Amino acid sequence: MVLFFFVYFSLVSIVAGVFTIAFRNPVHCGLALLTLLLHVAGLFVLLNAEFLFAVQIIVYAGAILVLYLFVLMLLNLKTEQRYLHTRHAIILFATAGIFGELLLLLLQSPFSGAKGDAPAVAILQDGDSFAVGIKMFSDYLLPFEIVGVFLLGAIIGAIVLAKTPTAVDAEQE
Amino acid sequence: MIPLSAYVAVSAVLFTTGLIGVLIRRNFIIVLMSVEIMLNAANINLVAFSHYLESMAGQIVALFVIAIAAGEAAVGLAIIIVVFRGRLSTNVDELNLLKW
Numbered sequence: 001m002v003l004f005f006f007v008y009f010s011l012v013s014i015v016a017g018v019f020t021i022a023f024r025n026p027v028h029c030g031l032a033l034l035t036l037l038l039h040v041a042g043l044f045v046l047l048n049a050e051f052l053f054a055v056q057i058i059v060y061a062g063a064i065l066v067l068y069l070f071v072l073m074l075l076n077l078k079t080e081q082r083y084l085h086t087r088h089a090i091i092l093f094a095t096a097g098i099f100g101e102l103l104l105l106l107l108q109s110p111f112s113g114a115k116g117d118a119p120a121v122a123i124l125q126d127g128d129s130f131a132v133g134i135k136m137f138s139d140y141l142l143p144f145e146i147v148g149v150f151l152l153g154a155i156i157g158a159i160v161l162a163k164t165p166t167a168v169d170a171e172q173e
Numbered sequence: 174m175i176p177l178s179a180y181v182a183v184s185a186v187l188f189t190t191g192l193i194g195v196l197i198r199r200n201f202i203i204v205l206m207s208v209e210i211m212l213n214a215a216n217i218n219l220v221a222f223s224h225y226l227e228s229m230a231g232q233i234v235a236l237f238v239i240a241i242a243a244g245e246a247a248v249g250l251a252i253i254i255v256v257f258r259g260r261l262s263t264n265v266d267e268l269n270l271l272k273w
Contacts, residue, residue, distance in 0.1 A: 006175050010183040017187050017210050021194030026202055033206050036187075040213050043180070047224040049232050052216075052239075059239055064209070064246045071250045072202060075257050085197045092193060099189050106185065107178050116228025123229075132236070135229040143233075147240045154244030161251035 006046055013039040026077055030069050037061045048120055051129040180221035187214035201256075201263040205249045212242045 016039065019032035041056040123131045136144055187210055194207030216235045223231025256270075257263055 003175060006179065010179075014183065014186050014190070017190040020210060021190060021198060021203065021207055026200055029203050029206060033209065036210065037213065040217060043183070043217055044220055046175075047180070047220045049220050049224070049235075052220060052232055052235055055236060055239055056216075059243060060209075060213075064243055067246055067250060068202065068206065071253060074254070075202075075263065077200070077202075077263060085199065092197070095189070095193070099185070103182055103185060106181055114226070116226055116230065118229045119227045120224070128232075131229055132232055136233050136236070140233050143237060147237050151240060151244055154247050158247040158251040161248070162254050 002046060005042065009039045009042040009046070013043070026072050027069070030065065030072060033068070034061055034065050037065065048123055049128060051132045177221055177225040180217060184214045184217040184221070187211075187217070199264050199266060201253050201265050201268070202250075204265060205246065205253075208245070209242060212238055 013036050016032045016036035020029050020036060023029045023032060037056060037060045041053045041061070044050075044053040044056060118131060118135075191207045191210030191214060194210065195204050198204050198207065216238055219231040219235045219238070221231075223229065223235075253263055256268060260267060
């Protein structure tokens with residue numbers, strides 16, 4: 001059953017990723033990206049990360065994607081005739097060859113390392129949100145605060161960039 | 174039980190898809206969407222290693238990656254709006270204001 005869901009989520013997310021970069025109309029690309037984000041959220045459930053599943057749907061599919069679609073509607077872009085760079089296609093073939101080699105090596109390696117202190121049984125006892133919260137507000141408190149300052153800077157930067165320049169000119173005159 | 178390498182392979186395929194999207198698309202907004210695909214691939218990798226190596230660090234970092242993706246989307250789209258206001262285009266080939 002888990003295998004079936006893994007195959008479904010991974011296949012649909014890969015196909016949706018290819019559609020995101022292949023569709024001609026930008027709104028269709030946005031909808032393909034939505035499909036990808038929801039199926040990646042499904043992969044998080046299979047990995048016992050229920051809190052990240054909720055965050056992925058609320059923040060990515062709910063906020064970031066709506067922001068993208070909002071800007072697409074605001075700009076009212078014409079669908080372009082030539083929307084791909086085709087001159088460098090040979091580089092893509094070389095990239096695909098290197099990637100295939102990488103994948104071959106990847107599937108052969110065993111990936112073992114030092115185990116941490118949070119086995120699946122311990123996480124499932126109190127729930128994933130509990131485990132994430134305890135860890136984030138004890139060991140990772142400083143990075144958490146830094147991310148807060150970073151988001152404040154991003155908000156101020158976005159407001160300053162998107163302000164209409166005509167308003168400043170009217171003030172000076 | 175699904176092996177860890179399966180998750181890593183899915184993540185690698187998605188990352189390559191996003192990289193190709195950044196390289197071949199001409200529309201700036203789609204380029205930013207491809208960056209989101211790459212960030213999602215990194216998140217799958219982080220959460221998969223967090224699960225198989227039994228540590229919470231991967232999930233915490235994945236949360237930070239999502240926060241940074243939100244900031245990147247906000248600032249990137251604001252830049253697109255500013256450029257579009259001056260040139261009426263989001264084609265990356267025509268954005269050469271900073272070239273010298």
